[in-house]
Amino acid sequence: MSNGLVNIRDQKFVLFEQLGVDKLFAKGKYQDYTVEDVNMLLGEAEKMAVNEILPTYSLGDQQGCTFEDGQVKAPPCFHEPYKKFCEAGWNVAYRSPEAGGQGMPLSVFYACAELFNAANFPFVMYPGLTCGAGGLIEKYGTEAQQRKYMDKMYTGQWGGTMCLTEPGAGSDVGALKTRAKLLPDGSYQITGTKCFISSGDHDLTENNIHAVLARIEGDPPGTDGISLFIVPKIKVNDDGSLGDPNDVLTGNIEHKMGIKGSATCTLNFGEEENCIGELLGEERAGMAIMFNMMNEA
Numbered sequence: 001m002s003n004g005l006v007n008i009r010d011q012k013f014v015l016f017e018q019l020g021v022d023k024l025f026a027k028g029k030y031q032d033y034t035v036e037d038v039n040m041l042l043g044e045a046e047k048m049a050v051n052e053i054l055p056t057y058s059l060g061d062q063q064g065c066t067f068e069d070g071q072v073k074a075p076p077c078f079h080e081p082y083k084k085f086c087e088a089g090w091n092v093a094y095r096s097p098e099a100g101g102q103g104m105p106l107s108v109f110y111a112c113a114e115l116f117n118a119a120n121f122p123f124v125m126y127p128g129l130t131c132g133a134g135g136l137i138e139k140y141g142t143e144a145q146q147r148k149y150m151d152k153m154y155t156g157q158w159g160g161t162m163c164l165t166e167p168g169a170g171s172d173v174g175a176l177k178t179r180a181k182l183l184p185d186g187s188y189q190i191t192g193t194k195c196f197i198s199s200g201d202h203d204l205t206e207n208n209i210h211a212v213l214a215r216i217e218g219d220p221p222g223t224d225g226i227s228l229f230i231v232p233k234i235k236v237n238d239d240g241s242l243g244d245p246n247d248v249l250t251g252n253i254e255h256k257m258g259i260k261g262s263a264t265c266t267l268n269f270g271e272e273e274n275c276i277g278e279l280l281g282e283e284r285a286g287m288a289i290m291f292n293m294m295n296e297a
């Protein structure tokens with residue numbers, strides 16, 4: 001019977017007959033996969049989409065996101081499926097097993113993601129952005145940054161975002177004004193405002209790790225002078241426990257015509273000059289690094 005979301009027969013035609021994904025299983029990192037595995041994964045994705053995510057489609061839009069006393073809440077109906085989605089490993093399905101992912105071929109995951117996205121795209125944005133931001137730390141972060149941030153993002157315990165856009169810098173991202181000042185201990189003081197940040201604040205996770213584009217003091221204008229910083233909502237102690245709030249305040253959420261279950265936030269970094277970020281990758285390589293995430297989005 002049709003699942004009402006995606007035609008699975010069409011998906012299998014594209015995967016096996018058009019793309020020939022089974023050729024990937026001949027050798028190399030996917031050699032333990034079989035066609036039966038792919039069929040099984042599609043079946044499990046279909047169950048997750050139809051039984052857990054789809055029931056939140058209309059309800060999530062009706063409940064919407066709320067912003068009270070400086071705290072954003074995601075639609076209440078998202079909480080239970082978010083837990084199940086992460087427990088089943090769908091949030092990091094195509095990340096490497098060494099980093100905590102499921103190691104699924106990207107083409108197979110995208111077929112599964114088509115089901116999830118059709119069931120409720122605003123819901124999927126929360127784990128999707130976290131996987132994307134965590135992926136930047138997996139690829140460009142130090143071992144210490146991976147243990148401190150990525151591990152908990154990949155389990156779904158913490159969320160993640162991409163912070164590019166500012167009130168005066170949308171398409172022209174090189175015009176951004178968010179600043180980073182080097183501190184004696186090697187960390188950076190972050191100051192600036194980002195807007196339209198998807199999953200910018202919510203209560204699905206206990207912390208939110210922002211990937212923030214900013215310009216280090218003295219660096220050139222335009223995109224060549226932009227660096228990328230890991231900026232947690234709540235500071236993280238060396239032992240991994242949560243510390244003090246990191247002076248990242250939500251200014252507001254957008255009241256949109258659609259995808260109302262997705263929290264689109266204005267975030268103010270460092271209004272009290274107490275927002276600390278860690279450089280991710282090389283100085284002035286921020287745009288190139290961020291494109292890894294944008295290309296996955």
Ligand SMILES: Cc1cc2nc3c(=O)[nH]c(=O)nc-3n(C[C@H](O)[C@H](O)[C@H](O)COP(=O)(O)OP(=O)(O)OC[C@H]3O[C@@H](n4cnc5c(N)ncnc54)[C@H](O)[C@@H]3O)c2cc1C
Nearest residue numbers: 161162163164165167169170171172195196197198199264
């Ligand atoms: C629902 C939603 C979620 C978002 N989530 C995120 C997020 O998670 N993180 C994030 O950083 N940003 C996010 N954004 C912001 C998004 O990336 C920006 O809206 C986008 O970059 C465009 O910027 P802008 O809105 O300032 O529009 P502008 O840049 O002002 O563009 C307005 C119009 O002018 C056109 N235009 C711009 N420049 C030119 C030009 N040189 N020549 C011709 N036409 C031009 C554009 O095509 C557009 O039609 C989100 C936006 C929305 C709506």
